[in-house]
Structures are given as structure tokens and as C-alpha cells.
Amino acid sequence: MKKLLLFFTIITSLHFPSVAQFLNLRYGPEIGVGISTLNIAVTSGTSQQATAVSGKTTKQFGIVADKSFSEHFSIQPALLYVGKGASGTSINYLEVPVNLVYTKGEGHGVFVSIGPYIGYAIGGTGVNIGKASDTTSTNLGIKSIDYGVQAGLGWQLRNGLIFKFNFDMGLSDLNFKTTDQKITTGTFMFTIGWLLWGQSMYDL
Numbered sequence: 001m002k003k004l005l006l007f008f009t010i011i012t013s014l015h016f017p018s019v020a021q022f023l024n025l026r027y028g029p030e031i032g033v034g035i036s037t038l039n040i041a042v043t044s045g046t047s048q049q050a051t052a053v054s055g056k057t058t059k060q061f062g063i064v065a066d067k068s069f070s071e072h073f074s075i076q077p078a079l080l081y082v083g084k085g086a087s088g089t090s091i092n093y094l095e096v097p098v099n100l101v102y103t104k105g106e107g108h109g110v111f112v113s114i115g116p117y118i119g120y121a122i123g124g125t126g127v128n129i130g131k132a133s134d135t136t137s138t139n140l141g142i143k144s145i146d147y148g149v150q151a152g153l154g155w156q157l158r159n160g161l162i163f164k165f166n167f168d169m170g171l172s173d174l175n176f177k178t179t180d181q182k183i184t185t186g187t188f189m190f191t192i193g194w195l196l197w198g199q200s201m202y203d204l
Helices: 002-013 017-023
Strands: 025-044 047-052 056-068 073-086 089-103 109-125 127-129 140-142 145-156 161-170 181-194
Touching: 025 161, 056 089, 056 181, 073 109, 073 181, 089 127, 089 145, 109 127, 109 161, 145 181
Parallel strands: 025 073, 127 140
Antiparallel strands: 025 047, 025 056, 025 181, 056 073, 073 089, 089 109, 109 145, 145 161, 161 181
């Protein structure tokens, strides 16, 4: 964890003014808190029963960028550390979302976003990452890769501050074993980002 914090500290402290200005790109840190759960769908014959394991409080942090290409549209990629899981289980991911953003104003105001994400599990508790559950523990066997879609609603200020409610819906089956049980993630986050560095098309 200390190495991961150091990595993000170095990344968010680096300034690339010439590159950012050339690309009309702004970037900066992002943090968030929210609720995560695991959704379990069990197939029996022709029917399927879905349940959600009790949620847990989780967090995320990392760096987000914004590339405007019109008065109202931009692309926002990010590199994030994201906690997911449910009660008694936690999975930590390095996650890369790429969202298409529509902003009502020219680079500020109310916005909506949607896009895909992909994450790689780097640790956790109560899980066996990349291998099946074993008989010596109650750990859940999960796959290393999680992917899905996310949607958000928020407000961006002229100074680059971003306040957003974001929902992730996992599409990949995390269950390591081939069974009739499918496990996916679901996360609801409130995030604050700040596009501190770089230059957008509105600064020209």
C-alpha cells in the first residue's frame, strides 16, 4: 500500500505543461468514497435468482484527465485505485475508466458521463485472486480482471473542481470456477476531482 501511495503521489506531482498545452489537456487528482457490493446470480435449470451481498464502505483515489474536443463534449480517462467488494470481502483494483462527458456549459456546469472501465485486482481480503477457492479457507476465488460500464452525474466549476456521483456496473463474471454461479461488482461513489494542471481549449 505504501508503494502504491508513493506511485500516485509521484504521478500527481509531475507537471507536463508543454505536452498538456499541446493536447489542450487538463489533469489532476481525484478522491472518492462510496458503497460497493457483490451481485451473485445463481442459475438453476431455466431460472436464475439474483442476490446482492450486504454492501461495504469503500474509497478510491488517483488521477483524472480531461480532453475537450468541442464546446460541450470531452473525454475523461483516469488511473485509479478503487476498493470494491462486500461485507467481509474486499478487492483492491487498479482501474482505468474512459468516459465520454457532456457538459451543459462551455467547459463548466452540470454534466453527465458514460463509458467503459477495466480493472486489475492487486490485493484484498477474503479472496483468492487468480485461483479457485480452496478447502482450507473460506476465501472466495475470483478472477484478476474486472470490466464493466459506468455512468455519472455532476458539476464542474470554472476553476476545474469536479463534484460527481458515479455508478459502476460490472459485466465480467469474477467467479474463478466454472459453475452456475455468476459474481459481478457494483459500486456507487461520490468523487471530488480537481483539474489543476494543463490547459483546455477555453484557456487559449
